[in-house]
Amino acid sequence: QVQLQESGPGLVKPSETLSLTCTVSGGSISTYYWSWIRQPAGKGLEWMGRLFGTGNTNYSPSLKSRVTMSVDTSKNLLSLKLTSVTAADTALYYCAREARILEGGLYSYSHYMDVWGKGAAVTVSS
């Protein structure tokens, strides 16, 4: 059963770059879409973007200028970088796998999240 584990610094200074990784264990990374989602305390979930296991990415328009997602298939590792952070970026950051459906011998992709990590808390403060 696939499991996801986010990790990274819990404290980042304003204007610096937030960097997180997500270790994928128990399953393939290269043939799925993977999303990053964040949740400020007491607020709703915000989808940040996704990448396919081959490296193709789609970013949320609101974060596109600051976010970079990448994948290292040799290490089964996903990475998230968010530049020029402010206090508004303080949140619990999740990685999640998007669903893949087998129909008629072919895979199709549906962009709901069927597996989530437990999240990594990041605070932006000097």
Add this chain to the structure above:
Amino acid sequence: EIVLTQSPATLSVSPGERAALSCRASQSVSNNLAWYQQKPGQAPRLLIYGASTRATTIPARFSGSGSGTEFTLTISSLQSEDFAVYSCQQYDSWPSTFGQGTRLEIK
């Protein structure tokens, strides 16, 4: 982007009773809506996708209904482990968006 509005923000229900949580979309999302359960310190858990299909291992007391702009998650007989935060997500239109969540608490 599509805005999802969940209501109520907090719902107080007694164990054994039925709970109905609402998710309204600012424009049609067809049936491309999912529901998730969140508990503190735990990974969010997929409950429903396609507006009404239960995910693997989800008990039958959870059901989803609706299409277009109006959706409901119903829990038929609340168990102690069901008290949590529930969020809806639309994946019909890019970017995907989530509702603000409904907190289901013990009455």
